[in-house]
Amino acid sequence: MDSILNAAALALATGDVLGALNRVALRDDPAALALRGIAMAQLGDLARARELLKQAARGFGRQESVARARCILAEAEIALVSRDLAWPERWLEGAREVLASRGDRANAAHAGIIEARRHLLLGHLDRADERLATFAPETLPPALLAAYWLVHAGTNIRRLQIASARQALQQAGAAARRSGIAGLMAEVEAASLPLDSPAALLRRHGVETAVSLDEVEALLASDTLVADATRNALRQGGETISLATRPVLFALLRTLAEAWPGDASRETLLKRAFHARHADESHRARLRVEMTRLRQLIAPLADISATPAGFRLVPKRGEAAVLVFPLEDQSAAVMALLADGELWSSSALALVLDTSARTVQRALQALQQAGKVDSIGRGRAQRWTMLTLPGFPTTLLLPGAG
Structure with a gap:
């Protein structure tokens, strides 16, 4: 040289x-x-x-x-x-x-x-x-x-x-x-x-509070029974029962955890898990079947008891809580990736999130309508960027955490 x-x-x-x-x-x-x-x-x-x-x-x-x-x-x-x-x-x-x-x-x-x-x-x-x-x-x-x-x-x-x-x-x-x-x-x-910033929302006893990554780590290592909506899992004291491939069961679990220490009505459970507007006997029969499956799956950490109005989550120790992100569904993960400041294609977002490009495109369109993201270019050259800071750190949202 x-x-x-x-x-x-x-x-x-x-x-x-x-x-x-x-x-x-x-x-x-x-x-x-x-x-x-x-x-x-x-x-x-x-x-x-x-x-x-x-x-x-x-x-x-x-x-x-x-x-x-x-x-x-x-x-x-x-x-x-x-x-x-x-x-x-x-x-x-x-x-x-x-x-x-x-x-x-x-x-x-x-x-x-x-x-x-x-x-x-x-x-x-x-x-x-x-x-x-x-x-x-x-x-x-x-x-x-x-x-x-x-x-x-x-x-x-x-x-x-x-x-x-x-x-x-x-x-x-x-x-x-x-x-x-x-x-x-x-x-x-x-x-x-x-x-040092808020990372997620914790719902417990009907109260919602912002928690940092340190607090999330401590929470998941504690005796609190956590319905973790960031990973679709039930977690307590370092133990994890994944429901990532069982969305209906996790919807039931989350509804029960949000209602704890009370019970969740059958109508609420049917609406949240099955999106049933008018429940009939077939819906109720399916609810009993899915509740039995959920009870068997979470048995190491909790039980589910029937009540006159519906069902109640019974932790084997500690209390119950729900961990969620301020944005629900695919939008949260998309925002997490866009927050790194780089220009992303929808195909790259889909690859990282291990989901379909169409799902990512729907999330991007919803975020664009909300004024949170914008696109540059068209067709295969189209790239997406964030317009506003999400207010929450992104690291916990990314795949592979657990």
Whole structure:
């Protein structure tokens, strides 16, 4: 690499994007194109950045495998930032292997961290942990070390291990300050904000209160029997009974928990679980069957008793409560993802949320009518962004937490 390219690369590494561009703006050799592409990506012109990186990769010959791998690495990072989750992951894996085999440890580590970030975004927490486990943190330069700890914090928050998340964010902040990169320091600060903000709503004894992530973690570890509407599960003292694939049963459970310590009438249960406006004997028979199934499923933690008016939830210990988010249904999860400030396609949202594109589109249309989100572009180029802050942190809403 000649002195001008070396100076441009050093400028990029320290966050001086305009300084790097000034050095290579008039050059069209592959190495200069690659640096221009990275610089344009940092300035936010992702489409132009991708074009420059593709030109650079084509310009490098087959013998220049390391240079080509670096271009692929930069493309992968742009794909992650632009939420192009269909970008082939195997290309990044191949680039990482080439970089590692040719001794470019820093960029190989960078590729691994991008893989871990992608797994975190998709809710593949175990795979993110596996990728992070391949690193020796003490060998990473400050910028990569900050990214390493940010991914750790993300997996801990998704698992509601808030004390560990705080420690990871402290480590990330220290590394970011050592790097001297303002954007990285801002990213760490933004990731820390949700820890001290309201995260969900707790309904207990007919009273609704906002709770923080620390309070949610303590609640789920306590003797309180929690109908967790954020995961469609019954949780108590670290034990979890999932009803994620049983929406009717969870609707019954939630109705009973909201009525506790009283009972829920049969009419209310039929309306909430079956959306029955006018209940007949067939509805009542189905209610008895589903209530029996629910009783058997939650038996380790609670019982259900019949009353003259309906049914009552009977915890085996402690009291009952319901944990919910201020936005119900798919809108909450969509808002959670859009709150990261990036532009999302409906297909990428559907992939992360593991639901149909049509379901996501309905949620986006409802949010747009409410003035909370807006779209940019049309057709396959259409992207969605948030117009207003949700008022609640997003981390607990994302998939893979539990």
